[in-house]
Amino acid sequence: MLYRTHLLGGFAAGYLATGSVACGTASAVFSLLPDIESPKSFIGRRLLPVSVAGKLVFGHRQAFHSLIGAFLFAAAAHLFFGPHFSGAGVSCFAGYVSHLALDSFNPAGVPWLWPYRKRFSFPLVETGSIAERMVVLPGLAGIVSLLFIRGFFISVANLLKGAVIR
Numbered sequence: 001m002l003y004r005t006h007l008l009g010g011f012a013a014g015y016l017a018t019g020s021v022a023c024g025t026a027s028a029v030f031s032l033l034p035d036i037e038s039p040k041s042f043i044g045r046r047l048l049p050v051s052v053a054g055k056l057v058f059g060h061r062q063a064f065h066s067l068i069g070a071f072l073f074a075a076a077a078h079l080f081f082g083p084h085f086s087g088a089g090v091s092c093f094a095g096y097v098s099h100l101a102l103d104s105f106n107p108a109g110v111p112w113l114w115p116y117r118k119r120f121s122f123p124l125v126e127t128g129s130i131a132e133r134m135v136v137l138p139g140l141a142g143i144v145s146l147l148f149i150r151g152f153f154i155s156v157a158n159l160l161k162g163a164v165i166r
């Protein structure tokens with residue numbers, strides 16, 4: 001999937017998992033991590049030495065596109081960012097898994113249970129296809145918009161509640 005699709009899916013996953021816009025935003029960024037082993041990806045082009053090494057060592061859509069990858073990166077995020085941002089591990093896991101879920105709609109599939117090599121897919125959407133650009137991206141943008149609106153109304157309701165109590 002396109003990185004924009006992953007950003008939107010990552011935000012939605014992180015926000016739904018935690019109810020926090022900050023965690024949703026972190027999840028959006030973390031959702032790009034599985035493609036760090038692809039030199040052609042959005043994140044891979046920006047971290048070229050890392051992505052070239054990652055592809056050589058792990059291959060594309062192998063270990064990094066699995067639940068083991070999700071757990072390892074979430075643990076690393078918790079260790080590195082946890083002292084400053086308590087939602088780091090959960091945000092990373094939610095964003096990472098959202099990436100795997102979205103890539104599962106690609107015919108190439110995802111080896112969720114790596115090192116077991118079977119790839120799981122619901123082959124509905126090719127990366128960058130009209131279906132992704134015209135259906136998946138606008139659909140996710142709509143979901144994220146609704147989540148923002150929901151968050152806004154919850155914030156207003158909490159403010160009013162506070163005002164009534166005082």
Ligand SMILES: [Zn+2]
Nearest residue numbers: 001034035103
């Ligand atoms: Zn991917």
